Amino acid sequence: MSEVRVHNFSISLDGFGTGDVQSADAPFGHAGERLHEWMFATRFWDKTGGSLGADNAFADRNSVGIGAEIMGAGKFGPPGWQDDADWKGWWGPNPPFHSPVIVLTHRPRPAIEMEGGTTFHFLDATPAEAIEQAKTAADGKDVRIGGGATVIRDCVAAGLVDHMHLVQVPIVLGRGVRVWDGLEALEDSFDIEATSTPSGVTHLTFTKRR
Template sequence: MALARVHNFSISLDGFGTGEPQSLESPFGHAGERLHEWMFATRYWDDDGQSGMDAVYASRHDVGFGAEIMGANKFGPPGWQDDPDWRGWWGDDPPFHTPTYVLTHRPRPSVEMEGGTTFHFLDASPADALATAMEAAGGLDVRLGGGASMIRDFVRAGLVDHMHVVQVPIVLGRGVRLWDGLDALEERFDIEAVSSPSGVTHLTMTRKHAP
């Protein structure tokens, strides 16, 4: 059965998935790239990187997914909807290689990129967006790519089957928090924590099934 999954989503010790303010020059605001340095240090990202625990987790980012859903703020900086030529942060060959659904209140025509990525723009509820992505995924899983507010919406709606969240040992103090409004999450998910020598903690959350 296909799953809705979050994978390799990094947060700070105080739970922020991005800093502020987000802009074209600073996609993650004052956080910069600090939330993702653990991944950059792995062989998944760099052939000369380390091949330990972090690399194993990171490498699963591409495994088993047939579609992705992302929030508007992952696709571009504030105001990208006003630029008809904006095609995302990632150049001509984005790293998704699947149908990718961008949630926005201002849809536009789909954009076909190199490497198998096509961006589709949806003004839809989490449930409707997931149904559309599941159909496109052809039996594979759907990756919920973030940002934090978008993932929160899917968790609140009871649509997330599995989450891999990486807690990075930094404190941001401000930004967009992943956990806001998700009280008693542990009642809905089985949670495992694995600490890495790099200092990050891999949190794996699997939705509990009703008895």
């Protein structure tokens, strides 16, 4: 049975998944790349010089068994990308998803087929509707919620996420978009495990109780 998963989503100590004032030059706002430095040091990211430790083991689960992805408008592009008919995402002609990707936006546009098996579909829908469509596209495989923080939060609040892997990075951002808002008593619905690694991050895994 197809599951809905979150992997490798980094948050600050105060729960922000991205910084403030996002732009084309600063996709994560004032956070820069500080939330993701742990990943850049892994073999998952750096195929020749990256480490093979615990961080890599967690990161490497990102794509296993995934058949489709859902992301928010803020992950697909900077503010105002909907006004640029030529915008096709941050990732160049061959995005790393290699699967159908549903982009949630209030301003849908025709699908964009990219190299490597990625096709972006633009949908104005509720989380439940988007997940239903993504499961159909995934053809029996799992669906990954790729972010940003608002999409993850909405899907968790609606009870739609089966497994969630968040990486708590030891920085304080103070502003941006938080994951935790409105998710009071999340621990009642998930079994939670925490694993700290030498890089200083803590891997938090949430498994939905049946």
